[in-house]
Amino acid sequence: MVVAGGAAAGMLTRSHAANDASTKASGRPPGEATLALTAEGDLVLASAPAGASSHASDEARRGVPGKKWVMVIDLAACDGCGKCSAACSKSHFVPADREYLRIFKMQDSADTAPYWLPRPCFHCDNPPCARVCPVGATFKRDDGIVLIDNERCIGCRFCMAACPFTARSFNWSRPDNSPAAEAKGYSPEWGYPRRVGTAEKCDFCADMAREGKLPHCSGTCPMGAIYFGDENEDAVTNSKGDTVQLSKLLRDRAGFRYMEDLGTQPRVHYLPPADRRYPAPGERGAQTLNATKGATQR
């Protein structure tokens, strides 16, 4: 059932009679109530994801119209288990020498509480990386995502030097692309198959967001600590299926952005690690970071 046109809906008065006329109802199983955007930017209730191969390069550069993707990470709920990073690495075929989403064990000073800091790419609204790229291989899209085109990147690594959050990795050696990665074909929206001598990073799972699915990190987090959503819609959702009002969440929980003082305007917000439900880093029973990382990652 197609709803009435926007004009009719927009003209609704607040009287009962007028509302009755345009009230539409439909029953559908809850699991299928997925809104998805087609490549044309139309919002449809679709069960099948939009064809991945249909993304032209300039579309991957433009982004999803009308959207501004945003992430909120609840530091009070993060126990540092690293499942987000593992899911991310698995789905992006990330080699062992790097992580798109890296978890840091933080303690800002001796008398403040330790906490886990999951750090994806912040997809800054004033991105230092995109500023310095000499060839526009890294770019910011209209939907807020900062991506890298590894078919244009010249490998100067200026973006890596410019990123204050060390969010970027480099293909130092010839990549060992899996057949699955090769078969999918390249798009900046998922970043593989990889190419030697080019930079890469977290892509906010741009292809998943296009299909209305949460990014792998957010959808995997067993604590529901990573919320993802559309800022224009003022709502974010986590892996538990909780959809909450973004502005209210940030206001009530005193959300902040990491190193706001640098002026990069990240699109990733954090909720302070207050009233934790898990052992803090260093406490008994706390998660420990993979001790071999230092040897494999530089």
Add this chain to the structure above:
Amino acid sequence: MSAMPWPVDPPALRKLGESHEAVVERDLLATLDPLGRRGRVWIVGLASVVGCALLAWIYQLVHGLRVTDMGNVVSWGTYMTNFVFFIGISHAGTLISAILRVTDAGWRRPITRMAEAITCIALLVGASMVVIDMGRPDRALNLLLHGRFQSPILWDLVSVTTYLTGSFFYLYVAMIPDMPILARDARARGRSPLLIKFYEVLSLGYRESPEHRRLLARALGAMAVIIIPVAISVHTVVSWVFGMTLRPGWHSTIFGPYFVIGAIFSGTAAIITAMVIFRKAYHLETYLRPEHFHKLAKILLVLSLLYAYFTLSEYLTTWYGGAETDVRLLALLAGNGTVGAVFWAWATFGLFVPIGLLLFPSKRSLGSIMTASILINIGMWVKRYLIIVPTLETPFIPAQNAGITPHYFPSLIECTITAGAFAGFVLLYILFSRIFPILSIWETAEDLAEVKHAPAPAPVRVHGRAMPAALPLLLVAVGLSVLAPWTTARAQAPAAPASATQIDLKRTTEDKEEMLVATVTANGRPVAGAVVVFSVLRKFGTMALGEDQTLTDGTAAVKYPHGLPGDSHGEQTFSIEVRSPPALAGPPVQVILGGAAPARITPVEVPRALWSTRVPLALVGTIMALLLCVWSTYGFVVSQLVAMYRLPKEG
């Protein structure tokens, strides 16, 4: 400034009774004599080091940059150090030659060409280092196809290209009067006709005539003036590759002048080192005399004190300010570890010891000046390394917090390529000196003439045209908002299945409060006591609004989610579910209501922001204006040379 007193009685001159021009010519042309065995061994040795470096580069191209010790934390290393170092060395030519030419310091004459050649060769080697550092040198053309003028790398590309072109011009213009002499000499030696032709073509038909002299002076004067701001801009934008980032130790307002001073400092040390070597290798003791070394030593002392001053103000202010990342960086730089040891070794042997060696005029000797210069050369390479690597080892979020220890030490491949860069620099320099005398014959002779014949033939006076100081680029970002064309998002709800339970949803105002009211009817009759759950659909899930029990008229109500945006048309999809009684419970029903606040779609596209694909007009305008100034001066120089070529030929 007057000319340096020439040794009025050079023994050779008195014995042979030749004219001074003839002596100078003979002595300087003698540097082109075939190389002895030792010279040939040197050439072969240097060439094989360059060959090894080329092999190492091929190996790196095959295997990728993993053959270096760089990583995702320390992502720049030795190659960038070499780049900054060689660009710095290239300032030798500018200082010695252009500044001294503009101020008409006569004593510069025997060393100008040596300095200018350093500039050209160091620029070539330095630029090649960037290509070697690139992950995809095969895509270098993208810089032209997709170049963004917001990136300091583009500024580098433009200014280094401009500087390289200008330096070659400058070197060449000052060589023109020597070309006829070289052609004559080559003929006398019976050398290859190709070489003779080469010299003749380059001479542009130059001969000693007032008209030729005038054109030469104008070309040389314009070049000497314009090359100074170009050189300053080059090292400024090299520093801005670092300074424009937010990193501790890089994001410093004095980085431009700090690098420029460092460049002139290392360049002057390089020219002294080169003078020492050529003096010995080509037996030029008559022409490169202690006076020259002492003059340069004074300049070097001033520059080393300036560099110490800049270093102090850079590190003292960051240390005193005590920002967290700055403190971590300084703890690494000045601490007990390897980096700290290298830093203090540099401060001692690269700065304080040279200052000590140069400080007292009475203690200055050729040996101490030479030692100071070599220490400074090594030290400035180390300093560039200390600027680049420790900062990268100190990211804002310490890598140690993720169990990663950032470390970097040049790999064998990086060391080989670096050795090749230095060997290639020396080799190109030697090869240059095999084709062109390393001392300018005409200028050296002119210098001697000034002393010998007191009213001398009018020396080449430089009437530099006042060029706008091409100080580099100021950035102005213009932020304008333009609404992107917006595509309508529209929900399509599938047909509702026939159901006995009917849910109607409306929005109403009760007691001045907006409510969302659902009316539940079963078979046309309102249902009382049913629990209704209200939620609203968002992109990735449903946001709960609350639940309520229906009254006798079948209505249940929750507060309308005021302030929650709808889609771009102000429509919202609500999901209404009857949870109990079980007989009525069913899947949620989706209802689209209008009248919500339309989604606050803020325009994301800020045209012509620094990060945008479109360049800020003020920025590109400034760059183009500066380039126009410089390149039109080059055009003027070329026009003088063309005029010279068109002058009537001799005879």
